[in-house]
Amino acid sequence: MTVTIATDKPSDPAGQSSLRPVYLDFNATTPVDERVAKEVMAYLSYEFGNAGSRTHTYGQVAKERVHRARAEVAAVVSAKSDEVVFTSGATESNNIAILGLESHGIATSKRHIISTQIEHKAVLEPLEVLRKRGFDVELLPPNKGGWVSADRVEAAVREDTLLVSVMAVNNETGVIQPVNEIASVLANHEAYFHVDAAQAFGKLIDLLREPRIDLISLSGHKIGAPKGIGALIARRRGFKRPPLEPLMYGGGQERGLRPGTLPVALVAGLGLAAKLAAEESAERTRVCQDTKRELLDALEPLGIALNGDPSRTIASALNFSVPGIDSEAAIVALKDVVAISNGSACTSQSYEPSHVLTAAGLSDDRIAGALRVSWGAETNDVPLAEMARRLASLR
Numbered sequence: 001m002t003v004t005i006a007t008d009k010p011s012d013p014a015g016q017s018s019l020r021p022v023y024l025d026f027n028a029t030t031p032v033d034e035r036v037a038k039e040v041m042a043y044l045s046y047e048f049g050n051a052g053s054r055t056h057t058y059g060q061v062a063k064e065r066v067h068r069a070r071a072e073v074a075a076v077v078s079a080k081s082d083e084v085v086f087t088s089g090a091t092e093s094n095n096i097a098i099l100g101l102e103s104h105g106i107a108t109s110k111r112h113i114i115s116t117q118i119e120h121k122a123v124l125e126p127l128e129v130l131r132k133r134g135f136d137v138e139l140l141p142p143n144k145g146g147w148v149s150a151d152r153v154e155a156a157v158r159e160d161t162l163l164v165s166v167m168a169v170n171n172e173t174g175v176i177q178p179v180n181e182i183a184s185v186l187a188n189h190e191a192y193f194h195v196d197a198a199q200a201f202g203k204l205i206d207l208l209r210e211p212r213i214d215l216i217s218l219s220g221h222k223i224g225a226p227k228g229i230g231a232l233i234a235r236r237r238g239f240k241r242p243p244l245e246p247l248m249y250g251g252g253q254e255r256g257l258r259p260g261t262l263p264v265a266l267v268a269g270l271g272l273a274a275k276l277a278a279e280e281s282a283e284r285t286r287v288c289q290d291t292k293r294e295l296l297d298a299l300e301p302l303g304i305a306l307n308g309d310p311s312r313t314i315a316s317a318l319n320f321s322v323p324g325i326d327s328e329a330a331i332v333a334l335k336d337v338v339a340i341s342n343g344s345a346c347t348s349q350s351y352e353p354s355h356v357l358t359a360a361g362l363s364d365d366r367i368a369g370a371l372r373v374s375w376g377a378e379t380n381d382v383p384l385a386e387m388a389r390r391l392a393s394l395r
Contacts, residue, residue, distance in 0.1 A: 021339045022382050026222075027171050027199060027317055027374040028341060032269075033224035039272045040226060043265035051262050052253065062264045069271025076202055076278045077216060078209040079233050083241075085254045086267055089230035090198040091122040093217035096232055096257060097194045098126040100244035101163055102133065110162035111135045114191075116148045116177075117359035119167055123196055127165070135162075145309030146173045146360050150181035161191040168200035168207060172343055172356045172372055173308035174317030176204065183212035192242055198222055202277030203285070203314065211235065214242050220266070224376075225273035229266035232257075284377035288315040291375055291382065298384035302391055307357055307370050316376060319357075321369035325394045330371055333390045337383050341372045 023031070032040075043065060051066045053059025070081040087093045098113075105111050115127055117139045124139075131137040140152045153164060164186060169176050179195055186193050194215040197208055201218040208216060216233040220226060234242045234255075244257055251259040277284075292315060299320065307319040322330065327342035334340060343354050357367045375382070 021335065021337055022379070023339045024373045024375050024379070024382070025339050025341050026376050026379075027174070027372060029221045029227065030224050030376055031378070032221075032226055033273060033276065035276065036224055036226075036269045036273045040265045040269040043268045047264075049264070051264050051267075065268050065271075066262055066264060069267045069274075072271035072275040073218075073231050074233070076205065076208070076274050077233060078211075079216075079235055082255075083233055083235050085232045085234060085257050086262060086270075087230050087232055087254075087258055088228055089221070090120075090196060090217040090219040092258075093230055093232035094120075094122045094194075094196055095126050096244060096247060097215040097217060097234075097242075098123065098163065098165065099129065099247055100257070101192060101242070102130060102135075103245050104243040105135065105162040108162075110160045110191075112158050112161045113137045113163045113165070114140065114153060114156050114161060115165040116140045116142065116167070118142050118146065118148070118170055118172075118356045119165070120171055120196060120198070123165055123167070142360050144360060145312060146170060146175040146307070146356070147177050147309065147312055150178050150185050153182050154185040157185070157189055157191065161189065163192045163194060165194040165196070167196040167198075168204065169197075169314050169317075170308070170356060171199050172354060172370075173319040173360075174199070174314045174374070175308040176200075176207070176312050176314055179207055179213070180210050183210045186212060199314065199317075202274060203281065203316070205278060205281050220270040220273055223273045223277045225269045226266055229263060229270045231270065280377070285315045287377040288375060291379060292316075292318060294384060295373065295382070298388045299391075302388060305366060307360070307362060307366070317372070317374040319370055319372050321366045321371070322391050322394075323369070325369050325391060327369050327371050329394055330369070330391060333394055334387060337386055337390065338373075342370055343372060 047061050049058030049062035051062040070084040073084050074081045113135055115123060127137045138156055140148050140156060142148050166177050166182055168179055183193060192214045193212055195213050196217045198219045200207060202223040214235050219230040246257045248259055253259050295318060302322050304320040304322050307321060353367045357370055
């Protein structure tokens with residue numbers, strides 16, 4: 001990896017520079033990989049054709065790159081190229097996966113949906129729309145470790161269950177959900193299985209290759225691609241595609257599910273980022289795990305409480321609370337040293353308690369003190385001792 005996380009930058013017209021804080025908020029977004037940026041720029045500035053143009057070479061080159069990107073994304077989860085629908089990101093993919101099944105649910109009298117209380121708002125809010133339209137939406141609580149057991153899902157499944165939607169990795173805690181076990185529970189049931197894989201795609205390779213997962217949502221900017229591009233993978237069952245209907249109309253692109261001219265440059269970036277993530281997955285995981293060990297060693301003297309079962313947490317994320325320290329105060333104290341957060345970037349402007357940690361039954365003090373730290377294989381020079389010193393000084 002070639003992205004530099006801690007760099008000097010000009011801070012005023014005189015050209016003086018100051019060291020930027022080390023970026024530790026990868027769950028919110030990742031820096032664009034330099035290799036990916038180069039690919040994107042090539043299709044922005046030189047190969048700028050419209051993939052829908054069939055009468056000249058500009059369009060043919062663009063179409064070929066889109067086709068290759070489908071294959072690159074599909075390969076990560078062992079899907080077929082024509083099962084990849086490009087979108088603006090996981091939020092749009094989630095909306096298509098959930099709201100797109102509404103008509104099928106009504107036609108088949110299957111109006112029961114199972115999900116969890118710890119999903120991202122990009123899942124919870126579309127589910128709320130269906131609830132208001134008469135669907136029975138059942139949100140399962142997590143255990144204290146921050147994950148929802150397959151047994152809970154099995155107990156909730158009914159004959160009229162249309163959809164089970166469970167995220168692969170929680171965006172706040174980094175806790176891996178038992179996707180494979182839930183897939184086994186659904187082996188003999190017709191319910192569609194949707195996984196929001198924004199935090200897992202390109203990281204937990206085997207987890208998402210489970211063929212019982214019908215629908216997978218992903219975002220490019222979580223794996224070193226630009227913002228504004230993602231995909232919905234809609235696997236066939238036999239020869240049948242999931243019975244999704246589009247939310248928008250006008251052009252019929254992307255299997256009729258997502259109209260509009262494809263952003264070829266962004267698609268190319270996602271394709272390359274997906275390919276690199278798959279090829280480098282093992283090494284990236286190893287490096288991220290090393291960073292986690294160093295971080296835990298530095299923070300241990302503070303008596304931190306880990307929010308989420310540490311045995312089930314992804315290698316690149318950590319959610320913890322320091323006794324007696326409020327998260328907002330901690331973030332302010334650390335802002336010129338490290339860039340971290342205290343929850344989802346989508347709700348970071350809100351001071352409401354984390355719905356994820358609340359659902360897990362944590363105390364108010366522990367929730368108020370929760371900090372989320374997330375990193376990548378390219379993260380370097382983390383000022384661990386200074387982080388610990390500043391947090392200790394807040395007591």
